[in-house]
Amino acid sequence: MSKQELVVLGQDGADGCCPGLLTTPLGEERAVELAKVFKALGDPVRLRLLSMIASREGGEVCVCDLTPAFDLSQPTISHHLKLLRQAGLIDCERRGTWVYYWLLPETTDKLAGLLTRPGQPAEASS
Amino acid sequence: MSKQELVVLGQDGADGCCPGLLTTPLGEERAVELAKVFKALGDPVRLRLLSMIASREGGEVCVCDLTPAFDLSQPTISHHLKLLRQAGLIDCERRGTWVYYWLLPETTDKLAGLLTRPGQPAEASS
DNA sequence: CCTCTATGTTGACGAACTTCGAAGCAGGAT
DNA sequence: ATCCTGCTTCGAAGTTCGTCAACATAGAGG
Secondary structure, eight states: OOOSOOOOOOSOGGGOOSOOTTTSOOOHHHHHHHHHHHHHHSSHHHHHHHHHHHTOTTSEEEHHHHGGGSSSOHHHHHHHHHHHHHTTSEEEEEETTEEEEEEOHHHHHHHHHHTOOTTOOOOOOO | OOOSOOOOOOSOGGGOOSOOTTTSOOOHHHHHHHHHHHHHHSSHHHHHHHHHHHTOTTSOEEHHHHGGGSSSOHHHHHHHHHHHHHTTSEEEEEETTEEEEEEOHHHHHHHHHHTOOTTOOOOOOO
């Protein structure tokens, strides 16, 4: 299932290794890589999907719990989930009849780190 | 100059007022608003522009310093800068012959906060 | 085996995006 | 006023994206 070519956000982010977006000019290859992840977040449907998955109590959501929240066909939801998966933001597994999705926090952590300025702790909101 | 309809990232983010992306399901309107900002970041050219602007010593960059870094026409760079500006990520001002751009850190701070999980400080990288 | 349900994949189409050249505008210099 | 330079806006071409209907697949249960 999770045999998609993921976007791997190289060395960086929360582990405090490599330059953040806001401190050092971004190289072209790295920009391309990063843009894929941000592009995945650049759609309202995908943002809501990610949010629904991330905020789920047990950490896992079945597709059948996601689809009814939208006025979209199931294939469209499936398509958006695939893009989020390819961006390395979520992963999934089939369990019997259903497929469960969960957040990959490393990726969001790295994005948050990249967008954080040196002096700014940027504690989680709420 | 800065009379663009900015995307205003409502109440949220670093000020710890409203739910982060990862803790509470996102409302539709808010998702649309947020998606515009992420979409602005979803292009390699714009990411590099933002990075170049943000990491500049004095905090300001002239367009003429940005353009040579790309294999793109000046109108194209101008277009991307406009999108970043409409997303509320940067602003600009004309001074004599040149136009200077600078980062609006409130917006990146808010994004970082939204992507940060409750337990995770997400200190700036590098 | 066959059928039913839950998901993913394919192909197609309109909308949106990226890019360019050409034209427009604002200021400084002549 | 006239020209030149720096930048933005306009209009068009090519590409990518979001969406759906139709089809394919995986597993459960007869």
